[in-house]
Structures are given as structure tokens and as C-alpha cells.
Amino acid sequence: MENEKQNLSKEKNDETLENPRDQFMVISKDDMRKRGWTELDFIIISGDAYIDHPSFGTAIIARVLEDAGFKVGIIAQPDWRSTADFKKLGEPKYGFLVTAGNMDSMVNHYSVSKNRRSYDNYSPGGESGHRPDRATIVYSNRLREAYGDIPIIIGGIEASLRRFAYYDYWDDSVRRSLLFDSRADLLVYGMGEKQILKIAENLEAGLDIKYINYLPGTAFIADELESLYDYELLPSYEEVKNNKKQYAYAYKIEYLEQDPIRGQQLVQQHGNRYLVQNPPVEPLKQEELDHVYLLPYQRDYHPMYERAGGVPAIKEVKFSLVSSRGCFGACSFCAISFHQGKMMTARSKESLIKEAKKIIAMDNFKGYIHDVGGPTANFRKPSCSDQLSRGMCKGKECMFPAPCSKLKVDHEEYFEILRELRKLPGVKKVFVRSGIRFDYLLEDEESRKYLKELAAHHVSGQLKVAPEHVSDNVLSYMGKPGIEVFDKFREAFYQVNEEIGLEQYLIPYFISSHPGSRLEDAVELAKYLRDINHHPDQVQDFYPTPGTMATAMYYSGFDPRTMEEVYVAKSAEAKKMQRALLQYHKKENQQIVRKALKMAGRKDLIGYDKKSLVQPTH
Structure with a gap:
């Protein structure tokens, strides 16, 4: 592929419709015909209903690939009891991308007491039963049944957090890496825009999927270790399954090496084969992040769900703005640092203002921007300057047990963005509903000023x-x-x-x-x-x-x-x-x-x- 396809901001060409970007992505053969396509490059299989909004991973990956010139289709919530739904868009030229959706499918289905939930926020009408348990595994195996040896790449939160041998609460046992049970070729972990573009470029260039095993932010299965070097060997699947202390030790190494600058390649043996995780990918730069969030999303669920009453998940995010990614808070019970990473990246004020104007122009906007934030709303910048050259401190946390002496605390930029947003014509109120790290806010010398501004303008009573x-x-x-x-x-x-x-x-x-x-x-x-x-x-x-x-x-x-x-x-x-x-x-x-x-x-x-x-x- 030509070099310009590496740029996330490249304009899409070879379009047969006047403004194909101003539509939802392809979901049917009829959509393909309208675009003059006889074949798709990639098909995304998703456990969620299709919502074309940048709060949903399926929409982001589809739009990023489309923006780079690839023909992309989406099969949302296919009937997994046969291969029929998996064939409805035909066989893609390069491969399938599989995700369980915005939630782990088991968390989506079961409460902490392991009772089956009766409601699914990510399905039409909130109706449950539209996806299988362990959706990534089921979808990938159906694709193998339907198409045989076609490239299958798995990603999303379910795959990302199950990339190593992992404890499964619902089975109450340790299971193999999801790569083995899904029979996929490649696993993308973390935020996948960079990885998926590189994979697409390699496939388009004619490289066999088995050789695309060098990319940061991916994991693959190897038959031997002679071709690898400078890796750290984890306790094997068999060891962590049979020895709980070994499980804890393996997790310690996995956690400590979750860094794009100093992280090591990790290897975990499963039987006579090996799970290999390449180091994490570097986060998108601000201009790249800005571009991703300003792609032509329709900012709504697909019209095919209208009869069912829509998809409930859109309600909380339709009029919200994602301002940042990553979290250096590192709470033990949260998976954000293991998925998105601890390094903060944030969108520019200009990008957020531009997206806000799109929201204001929507017919059903009532004047309220529901949220401006990310995993932690008031984290926007790297916690210190040192991490940009040497990575996050190994074995130390920025905020615990007390804020690090090198911690940089700055709320001015975030509140300046909030001020600009609430000045926009048509905006009555801008709320902050993402998590606020109160300990970080208190570290700011101007904490009282910012807290007063937050209470006066950005809190809805609670x-x-x-x-x-x-x-x-x-x-x-x-x-x-x-x-x-x-x-x-x-x-x-x-x-x-x-x-x-x-x-x-x-x-x-x-x-x-x-x-x-x-x-x-x-x-x-x-x-x-x-x-x-x-x-x-x-x-x-x-x-x-x-x-x-x-x-x-x-x-x-x-x-x-x-x-x-x-x-x-x-x-x-x-x-x-x-x-x-x-x-x-x-x-x-x-x-x-x-x-x-x-x-x-x-x-x-x-x-x-x-x-x-x-x-x-x-």
C-alpha cells in the first residue's frame, strides 16, 4: 500500500456514491450494490447492535479503515446457531475482524451473583439473548466453519483482557488465552486503530497473516521460540492453572510490562505451543486522536433498529464528548490500565469544539452536553515528563500510596475547554459525569477555584x-x-x-x-x-x-x-x-x-x- 495510507487523515477515494461517508456503514448486499461494490475488504463481526458513534469500538475501527480507503462491512449480532448470518456479506478479500462488543459478553449476560440479566443495553430494545456467551470464541469458530483458513483478527475488551491465561469467574477456573479457544490468527489488544491499519496494509500487500506477528499491541500463537529474542517467559498455562501463587506472579509480570516504551515481549507456554504478546502500542498522538473522533459518524443507532425502539446504549453517549484516553490512577479493580494503558492522551480544544458543534446541529439536541471526559475526566496530560522518554515507573504508581513528588497537576486546560463549550450558542449546560479523581483535584493549588467552577456549571444536582x-x-x-x-x-x-x-x-x-x-x-x-x-x-x-x-x-x-x-x-x-x-x-x-x-x-x-x-x- 502507498505510504499515504499510513496517515489517519488521508481522504478516501474511488467512491461511487456522491457522499458515501454521510451514511451508515455497509450492513447488507443491497448497501454494497448502492456503492457499486461486489466484494468487501474487511467484515467486522460484533456482539453489539450497530451504533455509528465514536463511543463504540466497532464504529471507530470501521471508520478508520474506511478512511484509509478500505471497503468495510459490519455484521452486527449474527445468529450464531448456524453459519448463515456470517455469510450474508460474502467472503471478504482480506479477512474478518471479530469483537464481542463494548462489554465482555459474560459481564453483559450475568450479574456478580451469576444470575442471567434480563436486559442488554447494547441490543435492540434492550432485549437480551442477541449474542452468545463468550461471543468472541463462538463467532470466530463459526467463521472457521464457514470459511476455513481465512484471516481472523480478534479484538475489543473481551479479547484484550483475556489475552493471557486468565481466571474465569463464571467457570471458576483458569482458561487458556482466548487466542487458542477462538482459533483466531491474531489478537489486537488495547485501543486498536494503529494495529488494525498496519494489519490491513500488510494483508493488502500480500503478506500471509502468519507473518504479521511483529506489531506492537498484538498477540499471536507460535509453535517454537527459536525465532524470538529478548522476551520474558511467564509461568505456563498449566502452571498458573495448578498453582495459584504462580498465577499471581504471572499477572505481576503482565502488569509491570504493560508499557509501550519499556515493555518486554512476553511468552506463555500452552501445552506444546506458545502465546506471544508483543509490547503495547504507543498511544495515538493528539492530532491522530482528533482525527479519529471527527470521522463522519452518524452518531446514532442504525435505522434498522427503529422498529424495536432503538438501542438503549446510545442514550448516555449521544450528546457526550470523549476527551481523553488512558488512566494513571491504576485502581486494582479496574481494567483500564491493562487495556488502554496508563499513558494519557487527550484531544485538542479545537477538536472538541468542532464535535460539539456537530452535536448542537442535531435535530433532537436539547441544549445539554451530557459529559466531557474519559476513564478519568480530569486526567488529560502525562503524569510527569519523564515517562515520555523512559515509560511509566516500573513497580510504582503515580497516585498511590500518595501522589508522586514528580506528579504534574494541571486542570486549567480542561476547565478552559469546559468554558468554551458552555459559551457555544445553543448550549444550556455542560455536565461532567465521567469519574473525577478527587485526590488529583485536591493536589492542584487552585483546587478550590476549580471545584467551585465544577459545582456552579457542571454538576446536575449530584x-x-x-x-x-x-x-x-x-x-x-x-x-x-x-x-x-x-x-x-x-x-x-x-x-x-x-x-x-x-x-x-x-x-x-x-x-x-x-x-x-x-x-x-x-x-x-x-x-x-x-x-x-x-x-x-x-x-x-x-x-x-x-x-x-x-x-x-x-x-x-x-x-x-x-x-x-x-x-x-x-x-x-x-x-x-x-x-x-x-x-x-x-x-x-x-x-x-x-x-x-x-x-x-x-x-x-x-x-x-x-x-x-x-x-x-x-
Whole structure:
């Protein structure tokens, strides 16, 4: 392929329609005929309904490939019980791209208690049942059945977080890398724009898929190791399956090498073959990120879903702006750093303003931009200048156990963007609903100024924040700051609201049964909720999902950072007690709360005074 196709901003040519970019992507043979196409270059198989919006990975990858001159089609939520749906667009010239969608298909299907969900936010009308369990595996194997030895590339959150041997909560066992069970040729992990363009270029140039095994941000299967060099060998699949301490150690190495500058190639043996992960790809530069988000998305679900009432997932993001990628917060229970990486990249103010004007021009825009953010709204720049040359610090975190002395804290650019957005004609309010790292905000010398501006202009009556717990013991396993930091933020928030004459509230999120949380820690959290007079309607039990530090703790019983043992509440009763303590005020929980308090040696909290959590049994 000519060199200009490497540029994300290259104009697409050879179009047979007047403005094909001002339409949805191809989903049918009829769409192909209208464009004058008899064959597609790539077909994307997705577990989600097709929504042409930059909050959805399928839309981004399709638009990026289209922008580079490739003919792309989408088969959304095919019937996996036969090969018929997988053949409806014909055989692509170069290969299939497979994703389970914006969510892991098992998380999409099952609650933390492993009950089947009755609602699917990413399906027409919110109806469940439109995708299989472990969708990436099922789709890829159907494609093998239909087309045999055709290139299959898997990606998205499900593939990305299951690229090594991983603990599967729903099977309660360690499974092989997704590459083996899917029988795919290549796995793209992380944000895939750079990788997918390079793969496409190589395939177009005639290179066999088995030789496209050198790209950063990809993983593949090798039969031998003689052709590899300078790699780190992880404990094998068999070792991590049979030895929990080895599982924790393997995760430690995987986590430490998740860096595009200093990261090593990692190898994990599976039987007589090897899973090989190339180092992470460097994040897109600002101008590349700007271009990706300004491609001609239709910013809505495909009209074919209208009869079903649309696709619910569009509601939260239709009038929102993605401003950044990556997160150096590194919370143990979050997979963002293992997927997007810790290095921050952000879009320019000009790009965000331009996209906002597109939103304003939409027929059903009511004047409210619902969000401007990313994994963490107030992270926009690299945490320090050193990481740009040597990568993130190995074995150290930017924010934990305390902010690093080299941490660069700057909110001015972010708030300048918010100011410009709210000045735009037609905009009534610009909300910030992405996560705010309150500890990072407090590190800013101008924190009170920014907090006041946030409260005055960008909060819709409630600001959701995530202290997650109050016990120093649990917070250390979570990688979160001590509760005194949240208390400082909480006090400042209510003070600035009083100053500006607004009655607004903080809604803190807490997690029960996180690895390391003992019964006495849950009691401490219940007491804190009592003292701040907060009664959560919903409580999130810790959900062990692939790719997180906390899941490695949950399964192995060891903290990968220290390789020391960690307590994990696994029995149904232990988890029920911790969850009930967070909602001690509910009548249906009082019996188990009494039992938990007695077991924790805290009968003093059973009584009739203000300090009591529950009353005695009559």
C-alpha cells in the first residue's frame, strides 16, 4: 500500500456514491450494490447492535479503515446457531475482524451473583439473548466453519483482557488465552486503530497473516521460540492453572510490562505451543486522536433498529464528548490500565469544539452536553515528563500510596475547554459525569477555584465520586487514597456549594467484599455511612472480571504487588454480610446485619441509640 495510507487523515477515494461517508456503514448486499461494490475488504463481526458513534469500538475501527480507503462491512449480532448470518456479506478479500462488543459478553449476560440479566443495553430494545456467551470464541469458530483458513483478527475488551491465561469467574477456573479457544490468527489488544491499519496494509500487500506477528499491541500463537529474542517467559498455562501463587506472579509480570516504551515481549507456554504478546502500542498522538473522533459518524443507532425502539446504549453517549484516553490512577479493580494503558492522551480544544458543534446541529439536541471526559475526566496530560522518554515507573504508581513528588497537576486546560463549550450558542449546560479523581483535584493549588467552577456549571444536582471504601486496609489493596482525602474533598464540595447558593449532593460509590475486606472492615464502612448519613440504594459487590489486579487477588489469594497472602470473602454468606452492612438501614437486611455484628464482636452497635446500626431482636 502507498505510504499515504499510513496517515489517519488521508481522504478516501474511488467512491461511487456522491457522499458515501454521510451514511451508515455497509450492513447488507443491497448497501454494497448502492456503492457499486461486489466484494468487501474487511467484515467486522460484533456482539453489539450497530451504533455509528465514536463511543463504540466497532464504529471507530470501521471508520478508520474506511478512511484509509478500505471497503468495510459490519455484521452486527449474527445468529450464531448456524453459519448463515456470517455469510450474508460474502467472503471478504482480506479477512474478518471479530469483537464481542463494548462489554465482555459474560459481564453483559450475568450479574456478580451469576444470575442471567434480563436486559442488554447494547441490543435492540434492550432485549437480551442477541449474542452468545463468550461471543468472541463462538463467532470466530463459526467463521472457521464457514470459511476455513481465512484471516481472523480478534479484538475489543473481551479479547484484550483475556489475552493471557486468565481466571474465569463464571467457570471458576483458569482458561487458556482466548487466542487458542477462538482459533483466531491474531489478537489486537488495547485501543486498536494503529494495529488494525498496519494489519490491513500488510494483508493488502500480500503478506500471509502468519507473518504479521511483529506489531506492537498484538498477540499471536507460535509453535517454537527459536525465532524470538529478548522476551520474558511467564509461568505456563498449566502452571498458573495448578498453582495459584504462580498465577499471581504471572499477572505481576503482565502488569509491570504493560508499557509501550519499556515493555518486554512476553511468552506463555500452552501445552506444546506458545502465546506471544508483543509490547503495547504507543498511544495515538493528539492530532491522530482528533482525527479519529471527527470521522463522519452518524452518531446514532442504525435505522434498522427503529422498529424495536432503538438501542438503549446510545442514550448516555449521544450528546457526550470523549476527551481523553488512558488512566494513571491504576485502581486494582479496574481494567483500564491493562487495556488502554496508563499513558494519557487527550484531544485538542479545537477538536472538541468542532464535535460539539456537530452535536448542537442535531435535530433532537436539547441544549445539554451530557459529559466531557474519559476513564478519568480530569486526567488529560502525562503524569510527569519523564515517562515520555523512559515509560511509566516500573513497580510504582503515580497516585498511590500518595501522589508522586514528580506528579504534574494541571486542570486549567480542561476547565478552559469546559468554558468554551458552555459559551457555544445553543448550549444550556455542560455536565461532567465521567469519574473525577478527587485526590488529583485536591493536589492542584487552585483546587478550590476549580471545584467551585465544577459545582456552579457542571454538576446536575449530584456529583458521583468513588472513594470505594473507608478502611485503610481495604484501600491499600484497592490502590486508593485514605478516607481522610475524601473527607477533605467532601467538606470542600459542600462549602463551595454553600458559597454559590446551590444545594447539591455527593453520591459516593463503595464496593463490598473487595479482596482484603474483612468483616471488621465492612463494619467500619457501615459506621462511616451512618456518620455521614448516607444510605446507598445500590451496592456493588466486587465483580472478578478478567484483566484486573483485584481479580488476580480474588482467585489466587495473593497480592501480585507483594506476593503476600490476602484475605478474600468468597462464601455466599460472607459476601452477603458485607453487602448487607452497607445497607444496614434496610429492614430486610437487619437479621443478617445482627449476625454479622455479633460475629465481628460488635454487639455494641446493636441497640436503640444513635450510634447503633440495628435494633435488637424483639
